Amino acid sequence: MHRPTLVATGLVAAAVALSACGTDPARPTSPGAASAGAATSTLEGDITVLAAASLTEPFTALGEQLEADHPGVHVTFGFAASSTLARQIADGAPADVFASASTTTMDAVVTAGGAAEPVVFATNSMQIAVPPTNPGGVTGLPDLADPEVTTALCQPEVPCGATAAQVFAQAGLTVTPVTLEPDVKAVLSKVRLGEVDAGLVYVTDVLAAGDEVRGIEIPADIDATTDYPIATLSRSAHPDVAAAFMDLVLSARGVQVLTAAGFTRP
Incomplete structure (x- = not known):
């Protein structure tokens, strides 16, 4: 198991337009969602998660958890101001998941077609x-x-x-x-x-x-x-892995990690 990679968000640049399909805490967990005893998981792929800087500690821990549960998965993070990340998404930066510290910022990404059905997971x-x-x-x-x-x-x-x-x-x-x-x-x-x-x-x-x-x-x-919404991005090369990370954030384990970090439930 290797630790998730942290990337400088200024280096996250590319030519792919992004959008997303959200998830709902009440819906069944996607096939790749983290779970105990996932050594036989067939979930594979590298994903990039763009997340508000204030999520650095809990999201790093959750990325490590996802990698431990699914050895074929690798998570790279880009942490920065939500507004900066939203601009990068609009400019075509390749990414799979966006977690914002503002519903207004997320709404701008959704309106531009970069994401859909975001879910507020913390305040x-x-x-x-x-x-x-x-x-x-x-x-x-x-x-x-x-x-x-x-x-x-x-x-x-x-x-x-x-x-x-x-x-x-x-x-x-x-x-x-x-x-x-x-x-x-x-x-x-x-x-x-x-x-x-x-x-x-x-x-x-x-x-x-x-x-x-x-x-x-x-x-x-x-x-x-402030509310924190999360959504997967539609042009993800590995939407199943992106959904698995989002499911983990919304899971009981995700709530535990976020609460320990000082976040509150919405």
Whole structure:
């Protein structure tokens, strides 16, 4: 068994137009879906999964699970901002599965004919991340409006940026970031390296960072959530393997892995 390959999404380029057939958690699992004792599986093929950066840890684990259950399968991942991945799909990047951190982004892919019948499999909410020593003395969301506190946010067109904007609007705050990053992992990196006093990221990213950052909760009445839909892409060279990965994400095992990573069920 080999580990799934992680590819830089900037290298995912090609000349294949993509579309998709979705799945439904209630429908029977496809023939290639992961299951215990799948050593005799005849499922074979290499697939590329394009997924929101915030899904890096759980999807990597699920890719390893699929490969373990089906030795003839190899999963390559491209993790980046959902909006970036959607543009790559529109430009013809070859891929088999798309998992977005935004239904709006997925809808754009569906409207363009790149996917159909996406299924929301998880939700996520926001949290303030600060370095372990909390040099900015951040205790809550209002502190991010202080010009003395340096804050990193995602770019506004990225789902984590749009969700952060919703949080600030609901809190009645104006926050001027010192940097706008391409995805949530880049924001988290700025915090981990101590380059900013705070960053607004997903709860799951704070959990994944462990002791490298501290998380400060946002009151539920002003916090915002985002839904994560997934769909297979129609021009997949191995639609059965793509469906198997999607089935695994939607399975009880998938729910377990995602919940452990801090995601909540839709």
